[in-house]
Amino acid sequence: MATYNRREFLDTLSKGCASMGVTSLLSGITNMGLLNAAAAANAPVYNQNDYKALICIYMRGGNDSFNMLVPRGISEYTQYANTRSGLAIQQAELLPINPSNVTDRLFGLHPELPDIQNLFENGNAAFIANIGTLIRPTTLTTYNDREYLPIGLYSHNDQEMLWQTCVPQSRVQLGWGGRMADILHANNANQNISMNIALDGINTFQRGNIVDGYTIESADTGSVVINGSDQNNFYENLKRQSLDNLLDVNYQNILKQAYSGAVVGAKNNSLEFSAAITNAPAINTVFPNTDIGKRLQMVAKTISARDNLNVSRQTFFAAQEGFDNHRAYGDHSTRMTEFNDAVKAMYDALVEMGMENQVTIFTMSDFGRKLVFNGQGSDHGWGGNATIIGGAVDGQKIYGEYPELYLGNSLDTGGGRIIPTTSCDEYFAELALWFGAATSDLDQIFPNINNFWTPTADNGPIGFMV
Template structure:
């Protein structure tokens, strides 16, 4: 049974965990929607700020190695894609997709979000598809805003419910949600903290009451008496078990099952991308999980449906061009988008490369964005569902200039 708190409530509970809580493996709801036609669209949010320079390595840029003496050296194990670009070795299992034209990348792309580099604001802007954040409670997601323009779009029957939809598919048009197992453990101190918060936060009170009821309804007791150290140990154990139990594959299996049926749109997240330290090791896990998800989707969808499918993997921002003192990277700006699927015109790199000379960097620290990630999403939806360009520029992503078609889909 899933237990999902509103992100505002979760922030209050997880402050001690640090900024990587934004990419918790426990927050993995799946949103689904029906649509007419045979095209399928899967949007995967990579929570935590994926380092696009490590995933898609510009080995042909003469400044790459000087900015990253340790990380660039690890590129010896990378996979050459073009004369200029290499792919991180942890994505080696995706190499056949590249060769078959089912894998592509967009370099130096970003949302309009700039300067503050907050995970939660960055993720909200990515999923809202807007320039600025709307007040809490008025935010809607760009996938949801597209749905009313699709004739015959319907809500897909829900399976197991958490309380929060992904913002990406949140809005006036009904969609369905499902999430894998999550158990609930609270210390007595944590319970007291919740009680204090509930006094002034009715939304949190209602959410927590439902969370406790849901957590107990599958036969597992809800634990309250536990030290704070033990609670943290339990949380880390839950996260370890989630990875060990291949939760990401359960999500891929469920999404594929629905997309083989009535559903045409699915969205979920893959976390673990906040690589402030020891990135050479820390990035392997999330890249391997993402690779497994994509290959599992291909396998479970089957050739006929895979050939009609576009997978868009998007992150809230990129990371700094220079590695830091702990052999990691910090929050940045321009990043990389990964696209997969039989409907994608793959085997190529999209977008303009800005260069890594200091004068070419954004604020002399980050990759300079040369495109708006929303435009790539808009063209993928335009080509998938045949809606007019004006719908995306005026309503789905109000004020966006999509430019000319990049011919993303076959």
């Protein structure tokens, strides 16, 4: 019997979900009911040649992305160096790039990003400049008048949430990846395991009304099974049966019911997932032995298991920790090294699988950091720069408007906290369209998209996906 979902509903989303039946449920950690299987039967099932995946690398703590993508021309570099003071990277150390769509400005990358440089120069990576959380286009005037500002600007937990929800006017619990999966999940033949796969802990991005993230870890087969699950004897068989009976109970107490639901879903799905990974084609690409390297390695294994899992659409969320560099600024270089090495391995693994055109890697972070130096590191900011990597990316380009970096410029809210000129909505709507969302779905996934872009059938808001 299916349990019935009574989750938070955004008013703006009800139309899309209603078309699928508001009583249906898929929690990634709860078995999906028959209702969804019925819904799936009425929808076109993508064939597996149509497999697509989005990999979000979440740079937790606020990536200092004005040190990731840096102006290299003399006058702009001088402004950069003056503003950033002790944080500035030496001009000669920057790795030059040659964006095909920028002719009048020079740019370079953080010196620890040589493989990102290669991917960019080969047309398989692009940057989006000065992107951030916005409700509608914002100027210094509207900022000073406090008009339509995202809640909790410059604060970690709020900004991390808003990047993932794309609803910056309020604190909602559903993410855009979850809302997108609510619309698309019925197309996956496998309705047990969520379309949204979370590495090492749950997140907001993948939390939908119907679909929730399925958490795996970066070791072994990803999922964790109950001790003895691989043994077939009287003791373990009865233990499994008794755990089923003991956990799968309807409780009057809501927290007990929630606990039961979570653990039952985890228990049931872990065996299936584990078997799919175990039987997947091996990947020879070597991944770096870092947290983000191990997480992306598990993403690669899961993509390799796509036929076993019988899925055609997946999102992945892998966080890279340690970007809140208020002090110990050398840490940012370490983060860049880890990012470079892990992404290179991920891309190489995609090439090894022949999946580089069907999988797109993109970055999010809490915010770009404040440009000025605090004497030891940097503080929280707003707009920043993001990276997209994959064969389907119209690469070797810098999209959006890279801002001027002198203090007191027309986007500077103070100390080099830059008002974003491209919204998260535009960035993610383009990814959602590539992933399979219909133009008509976009305002259900991104309630503010119409403030930035009028959806049309033939191109995305920014144009970075081929």
